[in-house]
Amino acid sequence: MTELRSPARSGATAAKAAAPASEPPLPANLRRNAPLVPTDSAASRALAAVIAILTFLAALCAGAAEIAVSSASQWQGSVAQEVTVQIRPGAGRDIEADVKRAESLARAAPGIAGARIFSKAESERLLEPWLGSGLDMSDLPVPRLIALTLTSDRSPDLAGLRTALTEALPGVASLDDHALWLQRLSTMANTFAGIGIGIVLLVLFATGLAVVFATRGAMAGNREVVEVLHFVGADDDYIAKAFQSRFFRLGLRGGALGAGAALLTCALAGLFARMVRSGPAGDEIEALFGTFQIGWRGYAMIVLIGVIASLVTAAVSRFTVRRFLR
Amino acid sequence: MSAGMKTGSLLSGAEEPVVRFESVGMRYGLGPEVLSDVSFEIAPHSFQFLTGPSGAGKTTLLRLILLSVRPTRGIVSVFGREVSGISNDALTGLRRRMGVVFQDFRLLDHLTTYENVALPLRVQERAEASYRAEVVELLRWVGLGERMHVLPPLLSGGEKQRAAIARALIARPELLLADEPTGNVDPSLARRLLRLFMELNRLGTSVVIATHDYGLMDLVEARRMVLADGRLRVEGP
Numbered sequence: 001m002t003e004l005r006s007p008a009r010s011g012a013t014a015a016k017a018a019a020p021a022s023e024p025p026l027p028a029n030l031r032r033n034a035p036l037v038p039t040d041s042a043a044s045r046a047l048a049a050v051i052a053i054l055t056f057l058a059a060l061c062a063g064a065a066e067i068a069v070s071s072a073s074q075w076q077g078s079v080a081q082e083v084t085v086q087i088r089p090g091a092g093r094d095i096e097a098d099v100k101r102a103e104s105l106a107r108a109a110p111g112i113a114g115a116r117i118f119s120k121a122e123s124e125r126l127l128e129p130w131l132g133s134g135l136d137m138s139d140l141p142v143p144r145l146i147a148l149t150l151t152s153d154r155s156p157d158l159a160g161l162r163t164a165l166t167e168a169l170p171g172v173a174s175l176d177d178h179a180l181w182l183q184r185l186s187t188m189a190n191t192f193a194g195i196g197i198g199i200v201l202l203v204l205f206a207t208g209l210a211v212v213f214a215t216r217g218a219m220a221g222n223r224e225v226v227e228v229l230h231f232v233g234a235d236d237d238y239i240a241k242a243f244q245s246r247f248f249r250l251g252l253r254g255g256a257l258g259a260g261a262a263l264l265t266c267a268l269a270g271l272f273a274r275m276v277r278s279g280p281a282g283d284e285i286e287a288l289f290g291t292f293q294i295g296w297r298g299y300a301m302i303v304l305i306g307v308i309a310s311l312v313t314a315a316v317s318r319f320t321v322r323r324f325l326r
Numbered sequence: 327m328s329a330g331m332k333t334g335s336l337l338s339g340a341e342e343p344v345v346r347f348e349s350v351g352m353r354y355g356l357g358p359e360v361l362s363d364v365s366f367e368i369a370p371h372s373f374q375f376l377t378g379p380s381g382a383g384k385t386t387l388l389r390l391i392l393l394s395v396r397p398t399r400g401i402v403s404v405f406g407r408e409v410s411g412i413s414n415d416a417l418t419g420l421r422r423r424m425g426v427v428f429q430d431f432r433l434l435d436h437l438t439t440y441e442n443v444a445l446p447l448r449v450q451e452r453a454e455a456s457y458r459a460e461v462v463e464l465l466r467w468v469g470l471g472e473r474m475h476v477l478p479p480l481l482s483g484g485e486k487q488r489a490a491i492a493r494a495l496i497a498r499p500e501l502l503l504a505d506e507p508t509g510n511v512d513p514s515l516a517r518r519l520l521r522l523f524m525e526l527n528r529l530g531t532s533v534v535i536a537t538h539d540y541g542l543m544d545l546v547e548a549r550r551m552v553l554a555d556g557r558l559r560v561e562g563p
Contacts, residue, residue, distance in 0.1 A: 032440070032441065032454055032458075033441070033448070033454055034436065034437055034438070034441060036434075036437075038436040224432065225434055227394075227432075228432045228434060228445075229445075229449060230394075230418075230421065231392065231394070231421060231426055231432070232421075232445045232446040232449055232493065232497075233418060233421045233422035233446055233449050233450065233497070234418070234449035235414065235415060235418040236414055236418075238449055238451070
């Protein structure tokens, strides 16, 4: 037998002396640093599919909530830009003079951009949906309305205007700032947002549970890998990281697929809604469902949900592995 | 290679033993005791065989040294540290000072031969470039230079064995445990691998080879720890 060299020691020497050029050439097809935990299994694909589906549902739900909230805030915005002064006909009073007086008071108030008086005919027309057309309403004490447009740059002194109107035209003029209507809209929008957030959290929780089961399955299936890693000197943290990186990749794949599908669905729905809107029933559909545009905030939210699903996957798998190894 | 090569402990007992068992007993569950009152020491830089008939408890004894099972009774100390109630971090530290060759190789089938051999260095989170030359040289030395990109299921029994040995050696352990390391190779390769273990021992590593190949043991004059019916008897120098 020939004289032996110590491969380990001489290897170390070689490594110390190694300039990059003197390193032994490696085969071109040599794979290095492949994932320590095997990745390509049916269970992995199933988990990625579950994460994708859950992310898709969560993202759609968030998108729907976003549509509801943004439509509500659009309505709120347009409603809040106007206040209405109502002048009731009083016994022995000249309603036209009262209307003129109220208008001049309103125009003088700060923060009022414009005032439009609804004529008698216009006021009567507003009642048509309830009373029917073709009636002679000259005997009815139909109140008159003045729509005031608010400036957007400074906050109007509505309380001051209300006091001025009440003082100038007591028992006749009243100011409606739509506060009740706005409050209802805001409650509805908040409810939609709350339901959306609740469903997204539930779906993320379900994702976490699915990952717990999948991680425990993977740990059981890779018991030998874990044992060998322990024997060659890997600590629990290193093993947990190996599993975490595997599941993070799966979560990323699932999250990207789910969020991508949700983005596509929203974009297609927006396109479809725009096509339908140009048809005869478009106005009704738009009134019912809004514009079906989720805007950049909605798209960002969908992407964020995909990212959160991946992070939840990684964090839950790491936690599960640490508990399993303990 | 001729019989009667002298080896064994090179140093006096002044140094702390690498492994010390004191009245160790071991049973699995409620079964009978696999090991009873086993006491021995493995001195630093020593070379010994662990032998005995199949089922005598060789693998269990190696598992006790590897700290993958805990004794039912008695005291096990590794590298001077008593191991009952040892923390996980300390356990990892002790295992990094050992190399192990399993009877069934335990190569990871989804990693190439190169990746398998590099594993002990990789789990220490060293950069791949820092150990590449070392791993390749060792692989070439054990005759796997052309097989480093192959996955273990495609290796022959002997190649797997050599890969497993290379993996045990790559981190230059202070203690090498080998369970039937020459069981799947032809006699000439078995002798060559034995020479490798001896060379490693000469450089300071304590070596324990579990085998029941008397032909192999006769090649070296070394201490023999003989297990029979769960009890240990030490023969030789």
